[in-house]
Each structure stands twice: as structure tokens, then as C-alpha cells.
Amino acid sequence: MPIQRLMVSQFRNLLQVDLQPSPDINLFYGLNGSGKTSLLESVHLLSLGRSFRNHKIKPLINTGAQELTVFGRSTDTSIGISRPRRGDSQFKVNGKSVGSLAELTRSLPVLVINSDTFQLVEGGPKERRQFLDWLVFHVEPNFFWVWKNAGRCLKQRNAMLRRDRIAYCEFAVWDRELALQSVKLAEYRLAAFSAFKDAFLKLVDQFVRVEELTVELDQGWNTESDLRETLKGNFERDSKQGFTGSGFHRADIKIKVGAYKAEEVLSRGQQKLLVCALILAQCLVFQEASKKNCTLLVDDLPSELDEKHQELMIEWINKLNCQVFVTGVDVDALYEPWNRTVNRDIKVFHVERGEIKHKELQVIADKNAVQPL
Numbered sequence: 237m238p239i240q241r242l243m244v245s246q247f248r249n250l251l252q253v254d255l256q257p258s259p260d261i262n263l264f265y266g267l268n269g270s271g272k273t274s275l276l277e278s279v280h281l282l283s284l285g286r287s288f289r290n291h292k293i294k295p296l297i298n299t300g301a302q303e304l305t306v307f308g309r310s311t312d313t314s315i316g317i318s319r320p321r322r323g324d325s326q327f328k329v330n331g332k333s334v335g336s337l338a339e340l341t342r343s344l345p346v347l348v349i350n351s352d353t354f355q356l357v358e359g360g361p362k363e364r365r366q367f368l369d370w371l372v373f374h375v376e377p378n379f380f381w382v383w384k385n386a387g388r389c390l391k392q393r394n395a396m397l398r399r400d401r402i403a404y405c406e407f408a409v410w411d412r413e414l415a416l417q418s419v420k421l422a423e424y425r426l427a428a429f430s431a432f433k434d435a436f437l438k439l440v441d442q443f444v445r446v447e448e449l450t451v452e453l454d455q456g457w458n459t460e461s462d463l464r465e466t467l468k469g470n471f472e473r474d475s476k477q478g479f480t481g482s483g484f485h486r487a488d489i490k491i492k493v494g495a496y497k498a499e500e501v502l503s504r505g506q507q508k509l510l511v512c513a514l515i516l517a518q519c520l521v522f523q524e525a526s527k528k529n530c531t532l533l534v535d536d537l538p539s540e541l542d543e544k545h546q547e548l549m550i551e552w553i554n555k556l557n558c559q560v561f562v563t564g565v566d567v568d569a570l571y572e573p574w575n576r577t578v579n580r581d582i583k584v585f586h587v588e589r590g591e592i593k594h595k596e597l598q599v600i601a602d603k604n605a606v607q608p609l
């Protein structure tokens with residue numbers, strides 16, 4: 237759903253913002269600390285109930301306010317989130333309170349490209365698991381409930397492992413359930429991953445050509461063997477460690493170059509390009525499978541990529557046909573490559589000390605630069 241109207245209140249330094257974004261490309265320019273990233277964070281919060289910078293919500297509430305709110309409307313859905321300084325977040329879809337954030341996430345699928353996205357290659361398995369699960373959540377309707385059940389079993393099993401003197405027979409019921417849910421999740425993940433892998437391998441060559449690049453899904457245990465047996469066999473070790481060492485929660489995407497992990501071999505620049513290909517492939521598979529479009533948040537693209545790859549990235553984003561929010565410091569540097577490359581509607585916004593204003597731009601042909609009117 238492209239966001240047609242976005243209202244943000246008391247979110248970091250954004251006191252009151254009311255925008256009518258383009259369904260296509262939205263460019264936000266302004267000085268450091270003016271509030272550009274905060275705007276992208278507010279859209280992320282609306283989709284996922286948290287910022288992409290920090291998992292805590294309290295620091296997002298303006299220091300002088302008691303509550304933040306973000307509201308977004310598309311042609312057929314309105315969604316809102318509010319978070320008081322004391323108390324829990326409230327979620328609303330079409331004016332009605334909903335208990336679970338999952339409904340917001342389904343209504344507004346959002347992906348981010350920023351400097352932290354590079355954790356996908358150099359970070360731990362958690363980042364890559366979350367990356368895959370975002371896709372599985374959106375393309376497999378049963379995933380969320382199975383994932384919740386599996387999480388409950390795991391929590392219970394880990395709590396029991398931390399208690400003293402519990403015989404294995406007391407674990408049998410939890411192991412059976414954990415194995416059952418893990419196997420279902422593994423099926424869902426494998427289906428989404430296969431589609432993703434095909435898309436990624438076709439796309440990655442255009443961004444960065446690396447011999448012997450492979451991407452494989454590790455489901456979190458040796459899937460040749462029965463997970464219940466594995467859990468039973470590892471019981472002593474798990475008891476000593478105080479946590480469960482095998483199951484859905486240990487899944488990972490292994491990105492390798494030959495026998496080495498990608499981050500051990502690739503340059504920083506190559507890693508960035510690889511990550512761009514990962515996100516674009518994820519977006520592509522999501523859109524093909526769900527027949528929906530996602531909203532892409534791109535924080536400060538020029539500082540991350542060279543000119544050639546920036547252009548390639550813009551071309552791909554253009555092909556994906558999704559709504560995009562992009563930030564940059566300099567209006568010319570931000571606008572020019574988008575204006576040159578895309579054939580879609582571009583809206584430009586100036587961000588200044590927490591205020592955001594739509595700007596009509598005039599292209600000065602001889603200087604190839606743009607001037608706000």
C-alpha cells in the first residue's frame with residue numbers, strides 16, 4: 237500500500253508533521269540532525285512497532301512530550317500507532333484497536349537500506365534470520381502463529397533447563413512440540429528461501445561479480461536427523477548451557493565465497509553491494525508472491541555506494557515499482573540521479589529543524605542542478 241498521507245507527532249524532533257507522499261519516489265533533504273532519518277524511523281515504527289536504529293521506543297518520544305503518534309493512510313487502509321511515556325503501545329487498523337502488531341506489519345510491509353543493513357553480512361545469525369522471517373511472514377499466512385507457538389515452547393524448555401534436577405522425561409512433551417513447530421517453520425522457510433535464492437543469484441551478478449559465491453539455508457539443526465532425537469541426545473549439553481542448542485531459533489543464511497564466510501573475503505564495498513542485492517531480491521520475491529508492493533526506506537544512499545552502483549540501485553528500485561522514501565543531505569546530489577534514471581513521480585521535501593515542507597524543484601539545465609522554487 238503506498239502511503240498517501242503520513243502524520244507524525246512528537247517523534248524525536250518531529251513535533252507535528254503532515255505529509256502527502258508520492259506513491260512513487262519521495263526525497264528528503266536537509267542538514268545533519270534536521271530529522272530526515274527520524275521520518276524514516278516513524279514509517280518503520282508504523283510497520284514493525286520499533287525503529288531500525290534502536291529497539292527501545294522511549295527514546296523516540298520527543299523529550300518534551302508524553303506520547304508519540306504515527307498515522308498512515310493508503311487508499312483502503314489506515315493504520316496508527318501511539319506510545320505513551322508510561323504504558324504500552326496502542327495499534328489501530330481502520331480506526332479499531334488491534335491487539336497484535338502483526339496486523340500493522342501486514343498492512344504496511346517496509347524494507348530498509350541504511351548503513352546498519354550491512355550487518356546482514358558481518359553481523360550474527362539473528363540479523364539474517366530476521367531478514368528471512370520478514371519474507372516468510374509476508375508470504376506464508378500460517379508462519380506467524382507457528383512461529384509464536386515455537387517461541388513459547390522454546391521459552392518453556394529453556395526455563396526448565398535452568399532449573400536444577402529435572403529428569404529428561406519431563407522434557408519429552410516440550411521436545412515433541414518444539415520439534416513439530418520447528419519442522420513446520422523449516423518447511424515455510426525453505427519454500428521462501430528457494431524463491432529468494434533464485435532471485436538473489438540472478439541479481440547479485442549485476443552488483444558484484446564474485447566467483448564461487450554461495451547462499452544456503454541452515455535450518456538450525458541437521459535436518460537429516462529427527463529433531464526430537466537431536467534434542468534428546470543434546471539434553472545433557474543443553475542442561476549445562478541452560479539453553480536449547482538446536483531448533484528453529486538457530487537458523488541462519490550462510491553466505492560464502494568458496495570455503496570462507498563472505499565477510500572474511502569481500503571488501504567493505506563488495507559487502508555493501510551484496511547487501512543491496514539481498515534486499516532487492518527480498519523485495520522482488522515479496523512483491524511477486526504477495527502481489528502487493530512494499531515501501532522501501534533508503535537512508536543516505538549516496539554515502540554508501542559509488543556513482544555506478546548507485547545508478548544501478550536506482551534502476552532496480554524503479555523496476556520494483558514500490559513507494560520509496562530516500563534521504564540525503566544535498567538536494568542536487570539527491571535529486572539528480574533519481575530524476576535522470578526514473579520515469580516515475582518524484583516529490584521532494586525539505587527537512588529543517590523537525591519541520592518538513594514539500595518543495596517544487598526547477599531544473600537548471602546549463603548547470604544540471606536543481607533549485608528549490
Ligand SMILES: Nc1ncnc2c1ncn2[C@@H]1O[C@H](COP(=O)(O)OP(=O)(O)OP(=O)(O)O)[C@@H](O)[C@H]1O
Nearest residue numbers: 248249268269270271272273274295296297298299
Ligand atoms: N527524543 C528526542 N526528542 C527530541 N529530539 C530528539 C530526540 N531524539 C533525537 N532527537 C534529535 O532529533 C534530531 C533527529 O535527527 P535525525 O537523525 O533524524 O537527523 P538526520 O536529518 O537524519 O541527520 P543526519 O543527516 O545527521 O543523519 C537530532 O537533532 C536529534 O538530536
